[in-house]
Every structure is written in structure tokens, then in C-alpha cells.
Amino acid sequence: MSVVPAGVQPAAPPPGALDLVVLGAGVGGYTAAFRAADLGLKVLLIERRPKLGGVCLNDGCIPSKALLHAAKVIEDAADMAASGIVFGPPQIDREQLRAWKNRVVNRLTGGLTVLAKQRKVDVLQGAAKFSGAFSLEVAHAGGSRHVDFKQCIVAVGSESARLPGLPDDPRVIDSTGALELPVDCKRLLVIGGGIIGLEMACVYDALGVKVTVVELSEGLMPGTDRDLVRPLQKRIAKRYERILLKTKVSHLEALPAGLRASFDGPEPAEPAVFDRVLVAVGRTANGNTINAAAAGLEVSPRGLIAVDRQMRSNVPHIFAIGDLTGDPMLAHKASHQGKVAAEVAAGRKSSFDARCIPSVAYTDPEVAWVGVSETQAKAQNLAYGKGVFPWAASGRSLALNRDEGFTKILFDPETHRILGAGIVGSNAGDLIAEVGLAIEMGADAADVGLTIHPHPTLSETVGFAAEAFEGTLTDLYIPKT
């Protein structure tokens, strides 16, 4: 018989359902909500915190950058002592510093509230859980509210991963706790030598705290090109109390005087007592906190939601964006995805077609990379050519009293198009943007080298690295091989 059964679909959303509900008002969520509203959808934004902005604005990128700026001011001032400007040891009031940081955060989150009002995006505070394919129950202070939607964008983000076996003690903190700058912290142990751990280590070090970093793998910032990490490691090795690699904390004991940590690694390390222990071992996606099954939404055991290029989950009218969709867990990835999801929800044929996502560690010196890394190229046997410009030859870098940075660009050996880049040094995070644009535009070495870069800037080093590959660089003598 030539017959096939017809498929069945669940009922449509009930009458009066909202066009779009966005779960989570982090960078991905509010971007999606605002974009969808701009495209004419009636949008409800649900956030469990009292303030918009999510982790990035409240407990992540922004407050940490405020503190890193403070750290830089302290360091730069001290560095000038050898050059004739002596300020003397700084007076640091951590309470006041924290208050300033909070003002920065509040200004931004307050701005978001205004932006939401201007766009007529309704904001509902509460913790939402799915109760069906087209409905949510939102628990808030006054009780619970039922919300029907036609489409939903899930953007509930991630939280700091916890390490099992640590004592339940307020002195064991995550990055959020670290941003509170406890006044009594004079000795800090950072578990995890990744970006987040090293950024916070950088702040505490500048504030005069003795810092120890413990990293389980062979090097700091695992996965990043070793040559990019080396200048950072060289600088902090001199400043920090200890950096223990291939080491784990075998035992952590809460004592009245502090937290006593025992180490297990190749290097003999005596147990030591710390005022605070910062756990920075990655982040866990929050996909398992929203009762996804009620909507038929598939979530992996690690809390991740698989999506297609249009950010659709396995349930076509439910989208997922940001940290929920996996690595890299970065705000700028989330906002880009948020726009794609909003546009698709509004009926546009949008798609995630970005070719590269830059990463930045806002340490001192900063480390940034984009596109194909050298580590990755080697692992995948990709043919590549390389142009490197050491900042010791950059007048601007020397004028900044720093010489350890360098700019490295990888090229396709045939087309000379840029495959990726890594930069270490002051403001590397800003410099990497040019390379990101070059990759998206398919620029080749000559395109970048022949673009006139302003002198004297650090941005010149990008042009110089391209010239080094092309063999047209004059600011450095590279013998022909």
C-alpha cells in the first residue's frame, strides 16, 4: 500500500499569547528582546534578578573591568617610580573602590531599564519554568504568574562551576564574591588558571594581596597558544606568591584563622592558609533549571541546548542563545546570537554566519586571539604562514614603558587571507577587533599591510605583522630564509 501516516502537531498557542518571551535579561537576552521589539513584536523579558544585564553587567565583564582599570592605575603609577615620578604607596579604600565599581554597574543596568521602557518591552521579575510548549509559570515575590507565548528565546546563561569536596564556608568564593573585594583578604588562593581566575588574581595582586594560582593542567589559560601566554606568565610569576601548575588542591580545611589548603602536584608545596579561596574552574550552563521537559525542549546533562544556525532548539518555536549553546561562553557571542534569534522569531531569514568570535583575557598584559590559533592549526594540520611583530620594536609600546607584547597573524599560504591572530600586550583586546573585521571581510596580508595605520599607535603592529608575512616590513630586519 502506498500510504503514509500524517504527522500531528500540538495545539497552537492559546489566544492572547505574547508574540515573544525572552527568558533571562543578560547581554544575549536583552539584546534579543530589544531587537525583537524593534522589529514589531510584543515582547516580555523575564529576569530573576532585580536588575537587568545578567552576569556580564552585574557580576562579570563590567565590574571586573572597573577593578582591572583600578589595578592598572596602581601598577602604572608604581612603574613610573623608576622613571622619575614617585607617588609613594597608594592609600586603598576597598569600600570606596567597591562603591565606585557598583556605581559603574548601576549606571549601565539603569540605562538598560530605560532602553526597555523606550521600546515598550515589559519586564517581569521572577524565576520562570516551562509548564507547556507554549506556557511558563513565573514565581515572583507576590506569588506566581502564568505566561502564554507564541515563541520563546531561552537565554538563562551559566553560573560558576562548583568544585565538589570543598567546605561550605563563606570564605570559599566564586568570581561574584571576589568582585565584592572583602577588606580582610590579604592572602588569596585562586583555583583555576583560566581567564576568570587570572583576571581576578590581577586585581587582587594590584591591591596588595598575596596571590597563589593553582592550575590542574600544564599551563595557564589552557588551550591558548603558549607564546601568547608566556609574557603574562613571566610578569605574574615575579609578582605572585606562587603559581602551581599540574597541581590540584587535595584538601581544603576551614580553620578560624583561614582556609588551609593542601596541594598535590609535581612541585613540593607546603600546605598554606588563605583568607579567601576563589574557585574559578569554568562555568556551567543553566539549561536544567527551567523545567525544559514540559516544553519538550531537549537539554543535555551539562545544561546545554543544541541549536541550529537560526538558534532554534529541537522545538522550532523555542530558541536558545548565549552560554546555553556552549563554548565559547562570551557576552559578544550571546548578543550576536540574540539578534539572529530575534530576527528569525520576527520572520526574517537570519542566520548565525559569523566566521570568528574573538576572545580576550583582560589581564596585564592583555591576551587576545581570534579565528584559527596556531595550536589549532597544528592540531588540524592546517597549512599556514605567520607574520609576527614584536612590540619591542614599537615606539608606542616603549613609550608606554612596556616591551613584552607581540602581534602574530596567521595567513593562508596560498591566498594570503587571514586565518587568525593572537596578540599579547597592552590593549590587545582592542587591537584584535581589526583582525576580526579583516577575517570577516576576507582580507589578505596585502590588504592589511597596505592599509595606512596611524603612527605611533599599537594598531600599527597589526599592519606590521601583515608586512612581516609579505616581506615588506621595514621597521624590523628579518633575514630572508
Added chain:
Amino acid sequence: MSSPIEVVVPDIGGFKDVSVIDVLVKQGQSIDKETPLITIETEKAAMDVPAPAAGRIAAVKLKQGDKVSEGSVILLLEPEGAADVGTAGVAAPGAAGGSSSSGAGNAGAQAAPAAPEQVAAATAAAAPAAPAASAPAPGVAPSAATAVSAPAAAAMPASAATSATSAPSAATAVSAPAPPAMSASAPAPAPTAAPGLPPPAATIDERAFSRAYASPSVRKFARELGADLGHIKGTGTKGRITSEDVKAHVKGILTRPPAPVAAAASGLPRVQVVDFAQYGPIEIKPLSRIQRISGTRLQASWINLPHVTQHEDADITELEAARLELKNKAAQEGVRLTPLVFIIKACLAALREFPRFNSSLDAGGENLVLKKYYNIGFAADTPNGLVVPVIANADRLNVYGIAHELAAMSEKARAGKLKNTEMQGGTFTISSLGGIGGTAFTPIINAPEVAILGLSKSRIKPVYDRGAFLPRLMLPLSLSYDHRVIDGAEAARFVVFLAKALGDVKGLV
């Protein structure tokens, strides 16, 4: 009573924009599970779509002549006791697209460079989920037509393309996950151009798309038009694809003449176009889908294959006598022993003797693909046009087996119920016009096969044998062959062998 459910077109083997040739139910009608709802006609076969559940039809969402694809809404059904409906199967991607960073933490450290691949991986993980979900039932073969009754077909495939372009005829705003924003203004029933039109390119080569030399804005533009960016030639600096290139590409597709004409027009002089109406009254009658498709294929064969037709007469006097002897006995067992049964048998012997006749040229035209199986197609005339059912592995059947298959396939062909798989994989074709008449003809090879045997009406003819003319029953054979593969002498030997085999009754029965 639960609210209406949408009944959608199920997996029909990947065919898109299939014609609805009949709507079998009306609004308000109460139906049982498995009641045929619509008849659709894919490339080669017509099939009914049955109801997934019993209930009352709230609204029929399409009409005869509409084009549908998997996921298109057929009708709204008020299910009878909501027990066995509703619970849409949940796709099971299982795959955690990307893993979050592990152990000694670094949220972003190894992240960025791998990002595009991860997106791709997530996509890949999502994509297979859809078929998996809709196919919990046994044997959902690639064939379009499979009888399955489990109603748990997934709501909609996760594939973005489908959900974006589904329900081309959904005029009102009932459809659940269909393009949402557009439905906001309820009284606008006419679908706007954007959601209604299918993308120009049905499939997009995502791998090539992700490497195309085009800036982000051009990529976005290509997505809006559904253009297959990876296969567009750039005219910008250094071959960069500009938005003008994307426009030109899409225009090219839109203005391209319909497929059959395009095939014919490839570098060949065109037949003169005549306004027939100026000479007298005319009537326009569209070709059936089968006619249009077989027309293209026949023309492709005619243009590409150098055809030669070799004729021969086979003496089947004794064969026919033997057949008539066996016929009644076989008929009692429900088997119709037609002459074609024995001719197939003889052809199998000839194909084994001359393996080049059971071959195809490979795509490059440099190698011969000799097939070690014998699937015999036979051309069947049906009300809708010419179809060629295939008897698979005919060499493993005896005459009764062949007779049985022949009868079953012919019946299905006449009823328009052949599955696609029953018309695929042929290695040699027979076209018999003997029942009608004629003395000889030049059949067109069913490419990529390399030979076809035409049969005309057998007649009693005088055959000169040892000093006298004897009345013998002669069957005219017309063997067309691909001269690139088979030379004339070999073809002559083939028909002589075949004629001899048809004369050797013992070898056939």
C-alpha cells in the same frame, strides 16, 4: 474535547512541492483513523495520506492543485478523545553540541577559535534529530510510500528551512510554530510574499557558504534570499561576491525556463514556436507530471546516447505451443503466463552471456559499470503516462515467480500505486507493443541503462526451411543499444542469441 490539532504532510521521502491531485475529505466530516485525506503525486507515484487519528475535520487547509512538502498543513482535526494524539514526539539530539570547559577552569580559553565549528556541530546535532523523531516506527524507508500507523510523528522537523517555509497555504493565523510575526494582524488572509515563497535554492551548501568570499552584509543578504552563496561566482575585487552577484544569481534562477525546456535548450537549436490558434481552434491540456518527467528523461537519453536499433525475428512457434499447454494449469494457480514472462527469461540468459548489455557507463564516461544483478524493467502504459516498474533480481525467479511479479507490478502501475523504489535500479528494459500491433520500432534506451528490447506483434510468417515454406509464429525484436558501449556485431550476436533462446523451449520452462 480537545482543541483542534494540525495534521501535516508526513515524510514523503524528501520530495518538495508535490502536487495535491485530490482532496478526499470535507470540512465538518467525521473520519476514522487511517481515512485517506488527500492524494499527492510525487515524481513517479501517487499516494494517499491517511488520517493519523479519528475525529471531526474543523477546516481543510489546502485544495486540489496546491503544492505541498513535508510539514505542510493539510487540515485541522478535532480529535475524538484526545488520547492518542498530541504528544508530539520529541527530537532526541542527544548530542551536547559543545562541552563547557572542564577541570581547571577557563571559560573562554579554548573557546573562540573553535567557535564556528561548534556552531556547525550544534547544527549537525540538531538536524538529524528531526528524522529520528518522526521515525519511531519500523522501516521508514527512503521510499516515499511506507505504511506506518503510529501517530507520534514529531511536531515539525527542527530544520530551520522547513519551519521557515512551511505552510505556504496557511492563510489564517492558526498554525502554531509557523511564521509568527506575520500572523499578528489577523484579518489579512493573503499570505505575503516573504513567507509564502519557497527559497530559490531548495538546499544550501552550508560548508561552502561558510567559506564563501563574501562580507557579512552580503552573507546576510544571501540568507534573506535563500541563495546558495557557496556556489555563486564573485565579480568583485579578487573574486569577492558582491550583493549584485547574489541578485544576479537569484534572477538567473527565477528567469530560467522550466526545467524540461532548459535541458532541451542547452546549446541546441530550438524548435520553432508557432501560434497554433491562428490556424484553427485549439485546446491547451497540461502534460501530467509523469509525462513531463519521463519526457525530460527520454530527451536526455535521446540527446546523450548514440542510439542504434538492431532488428530480428524470433521463431516462437514452439514456445507459444508450450505456453498454451502450461497456461491453463498455471491459471488454476492464479498465475497468468504471458509471452512476456518467457521473453524476460530469455533476456536474462542473453544478459548473462553478454554482460555489457547489463552495464552502465560511469559519470566520467571512461569506465563501464558491470552489474552483477539483473533487474528487469518493463514499460507500462498507464492512464497517467508511461512508467517502468522493475522486477528486482529477476534471475532468481522461475517463470512462475516472474509471472507473479509481472502481474502484481502491472496492477500497481495501473492503479498509480507503485512505490518509487519499485521503479528504481533497473539494469535492462523491455518495451512490449505486441498487444497492439506494429512490425518494428526503435525504442529509446532507459538511460543510464545501455540497451532496451522492443517487442512488436508476433505474426505467422512463411519461413523457408529445407526446400519448403513453413508457417511459423515470428516475434519481431527491436534492440536499441548505446553505441558507445556496444558495437554492432555484439548487438547482432545478442539478438541472434536471444532469438535462439526463445526457440529453445526447454531452456525457458
